Structure formats: C-alpha cells, structure tokens
Amino acid sequence: MKILVAVKRVVDYNVKVRVKSDGSDVDIANVKMSMNPFDEIAVEEAVRLKEAGKATEIVAVSLGVKQCEETLRTALAMGADRAIHVETDAVLQPLAVAKLLKALVDKEQAQLIILGKQAIDDDANQTGQMLAALMNAPQGTFASKVEIAGEKVSVTREIDGGLETVSLSLPAVITTDLRLNEPRYVKLPNIMAAKKKPLDKISPADLGVDPAPRLKVLKVSEPITRSAGIKVSSVAELVAKLKNEAKVI
Numbered sequence: 481m482k483i484l485v486a487v488k489r490v491v492d493y494n495v496k497v498r499v500k501s502d503g504s505d506v507d508i509a510n511v512k513m514s515m516n517p518f519d520e521i522a523v524e525e526a527v528r529l530k531e532a533g534k535a536t537e538i539v540a541v542s543l544g545v546k547q548c549e550e551t552l553r554t555a556l557a558m559g560a561d562r563a564i565h566v567e568t569d570a571v572l573q574p575l576a577v578a579k580l581l582k583a584l585v586d587k588e589q590a591q592l593i594i595l596g597k598q599a600i601d602d603d604a605n606q607t608g609q610m611l612a613a614l615m616n617a618p619q620g621t622f623a624s625k626v627e628i629a630g631e632k633v634s635v636t637r638e639i640d641g642g643l644e645t646v647s648l649s650l651p652a653v654i655t656t657d658l659r660l661n662e663p664r665y666v667k668l669p670n671i672m673a674a675k676k677k678p679l680d681k682i683s684p685a686d687l688g689v690d691p692a693p694r695l696k697v698l699k700v701s702e703p704i705t706r707s708a709g710i711k712v713s714s715v716a717e718l719v720a721k722l723k724n725e726a727k728v729i
C-alpha cells in the first residue's frame with residue numbers, strides 16, 4: 481500500500497503573527513516557518529503504518545514556494561521514502577490544493593492519503609474533505625486512531641459527542657487530529673540521510689491544474705482586544721453588575 485502524505489509549510493505555532501499595516505494579509509516576512517503540526521502527525525502515522533508492515537512506500541507532498549523543500553526534508557527525515565514538491569508562487573487555496581493532490585494521487589496510484597485536519601495558518605479544515613469528494617473516495621476526518629484491516633481502514637474519529645468509528649474501503653482519505661499520535665523527534669543521522677532521499681519537482685501546469693484563487697480576501701484585521709476581567713465578592717454583586725453596568729439581564 482502506497483501512502484501519500486500532504487505537508488504544508490506554515491508559520492511556526494510559537495510565532496505571534498502580526499497583520500500587515502495595509503490590512504491585506506498576515507505579515508510572514510522574516511518569521512519562523514515549520515511543518516503544520518497536524519501534518520507532522522500525518523507523517524508519523526504513515527511511518528508507523530510502514531514500520532508495522534502495513535505500507536510499502538510513503539510519498540510526502542508539499543505545494544508552494546521553493547522553501548517547501550525544507551518541510552519535505554523534515555518529512556523525509558521522519559521516515560518518508562521520497563518527496564514531491566509542486567512548486568509555485570501562486571496563493572494556494574484549499575480547492576486548488578485538493579485538485580493538485582487529486583492529480584498526484586492519480587499519477588502515483590496512492591491507496592491512502594493522509595492530511596492534517598487543518599492548516600494552522602488559514603484554519604480552513606477543507607482540503608481533505610475536498611480531496612475525498614474529487615476522488616469520489618471515502619473519508620475519515622479528525623482521526624484519533626487508524627487501523628488497517630485487509631482492504632479496509634478503520635478510523636476512530638473525534639466528534640462533538642465523543643468517538644465514532646468508520647470503516648473505509650481503499651483508496652481513502654484520512655485527516656489527523658491531535659490525539660492520533662505523538663510525532664517522533666528527528667535525530668541528526670536521519671536529517672543527514674534525508675538529504676540523499678529523492679525530491680522531485682513538478683509544476684501545477686504539469687498536473688494540468690489552474691491553481692488561481694477562487695476566493696478574494698477583503699481585509700485582515702487583529703481580533704478586538706478584550707478588557708481585563710474583575711472579581712466580584714458575592715453573587716448579589718455579580719447580579720447587580722450584570723443588571724446595572726453590563727445591562728445584560
């Protein structure tokens with residue numbers, strides 16, 4: 481079974497992002513970038529499946545600017561066998577990413593596609609679902625447990641009311657939730673070895689996809705700052721404040 485894992489280069493989760501002064505976007509100049517945390521979980525899961533003898537090959541895929549190569553090298557150091565970089569300077573929205581991934585799935589004949597449940601930059605939570613729709617394949621989103629059983633994959637999903645287990649026939653799409661696993665720490669020898677693993681480049685045009693954005697960002701702004709809270713000494717005081725000051729009751 482060949483696994484395709486999608487890894488996105490995003491602003492590191494420790495960075496407090498700022499909005500550009502013209503309100504057109506978030507400022508990512510000179511900001512630390514890393515692999516999307518949910519995608520690290522996706523790579524880890526693929527590597528564990530391979531280590532358990534359930535997968536034969538792991539192909540890591542990243543779409544975007546030249547520096548996505550670094551993200552792919554991290555995936556290779558974690559245990560992916562080879563990488564594909566769909567290189568473009570275009571702004572990529574989830575539908576374009578899903579179309580490009582669909583073209584790669586067809587090309588690679590991958591059986592299992594693992595993505596993060598969401599990218600922490602756009603927080604869209606759309607790509608996996610769109611990819612499954614384009615492939616007309618089953619999807620197990622927000623996975624907290626994945627088990628391969630013959631031609632099927634069983635996925636336990638984190639949903640509002642608790643856990644749900646679905647059985648998917650392959651090819652299938654999985655998106656990872658936080659509790660699926662804890663990604664391994666990448667050791668130096670693995671980083672060195674990853675430099676020798678194959679990394680192929682391809683363009684959206686090679687895949688026959690027009691990645692032009694379909695959505696227009698009108699404005700990006702900081703969230704409204706909240707004023708500090710206060711402590712009240714009694715329920716009576718709380719009720720009085722809600723009535724007379726906040727005027728909500």
Ligand code: AMP
Nearest residue numbers: 486487543595596598599604605606607
């Ligand atoms: P989103 O729908 O944007 O929240 O992203 C969900 C998941 O889709 C991410 O966690 C990645 O696995 C994948 N993905 C989105 N954009 C890209 C990209 N440019 N390159 C690789 N994977 C991506």
